[in-house]
Amino acid sequence: MKLFDSHCHLDDAVFEKDIAKVYHRMDEADVVKAMTVGTDRKSSQKTVALADARKHLYAAVGIHPHNAENSTASDLDILRNLAANPTVKAWGEIGLDFNRMYSPVKSQEICLHEQIEIAGKLKLPIIFHERDSHGRLLEILETRKNKIAGGVIHCFSGNQQELKRYLNMGFYIGITGILTIKGRGAFLRELAVSIPAEQILIETDAPYLTPAPQKNKTRRNEPAFVRSVLVKLALIRKEDPEILADVLWNNTCRLFKVGIQNSEC
Numbered sequence: 001m002k003l004f005d006s007h008c009h010l011d012d013a014v015f016e017k018d019i020a021k022v023y024h025r026m027d028e029a030d031v032v033k034a035m036t037v038g039t040d041r042k043s044s045q046k047t048v049a050l051a052d053a054r055k056h057l058y059a060a061v062g063i064h065p066h067n068a069e070n071s072t073a074s075d076l077d078i079l080r081n082l083a084a085n086p087t088v089k090a091w092g093e094i095g096l097d098f099n100r101m102y103s104p105v106k107s108q109e110i111c112l113h114e115q116i117e118i119a120g121k122l123k124l125p126i127i128f129h130e131r132d133s134h135g136r137l138l139e140i141l142e143t144r145k146n147k148i149a150g151g152v153i154h155c156f157s158g159n160q161q162e163l164k165r166y167l168n169m170g171f172y173i174g175i176t177g178i179l180t181i182k183g184r185g186a187f188l189r190e191l192a193v194s195i196p197a198e199q200i201l202i203e204t205d206a207p208y209l210t211p212a213p214q215k216n217k218t219r220r221n222e223p224a225f226v227r228s229v230l231v232k233l234a235l236i237r238k239e240d241p242e243i244l245a246d247v248l249w250n251n252t253c254r255l256f257k258v259g260i261q262n263s264e265c
């Protein structure tokens with residue numbers, strides 16, 4: 001079995017002390033590849049450095065909606081230059097988060113529009129973050145989908161109707177460990193059975209959202225635990241985990257355009 005953690009934050013300070021062990025546990029869990037995702041200038045610089053230093057680890061650069069207010073045009077220039085590094089396979093995470101409102105709506109939207117433009121010109125797929133935007137992200141994507149070179153709605157938290165509209169635009173849906181959580185994951189378990197397998201990615205969003213059963217032992221999530229998301233997903237979809245893993249692996253490689261010219265993917 002080969003697994004791809006399509007979304008994690010290995011630049012987070014909580015991984016500084018034992019990253020070698022984290023990588024080792026990835027190998028043991030057959031998590032062969034991972035995408036480490038930036039959230040501002042500094043974290044994007046760090047994700048690229050990490051991906052540069054390890055085979056099968058890729059980077060995304062971008063400004064998270066939480067950081068929209070404090071990011072400048074020169075930050076975007078730096079990210080644009082960083083994206084020239086061959087380990088950068090996506091732009092993100094970008095989007096709208098009206099739940100915590102760390103940045104005002106207006107700055108979030110300006111920051112999102114600018115980054116859709118840049119990613120489009122660079123032909124990079126986009127990793128979208130959406131929380132409680134009440135259809136606004138969908139509205140924006142539906143008017144701009146011609147500019148977007150594919151993308152994933154990571155940590156999907158919307159409803160059935162929203163899901164359908166994202167799927168119709170051809171986006172992938174990122175499923176996190178929330179799927180494994182008793183009460184909190186009920187909505188996601190209900191929706192996850194209706195998504196075509198060819199449009200699903202699995203992710204940890206590590207160090208956040210630790211899945212069950214690992215969450216009983218450790219607070220910090222890590223890429224190795226994406227295996228628990230796969231197992232749960234296969235169970236609720238009544239599919240063979242090996243076959244499903246294969247489909248999800250291919251989806252992730254297709255979106256991020258990795259390993260297509262050779263047999264490793």
Ligand SMILES: [Zn+2]
Pocket residue numbers: 093129130154155
């Ligand atoms: Zn996110």
Ligand SMILES: [Zn+2]
Pocket residue numbers: 007008009037093205
């Ligand atoms: Zn994230």
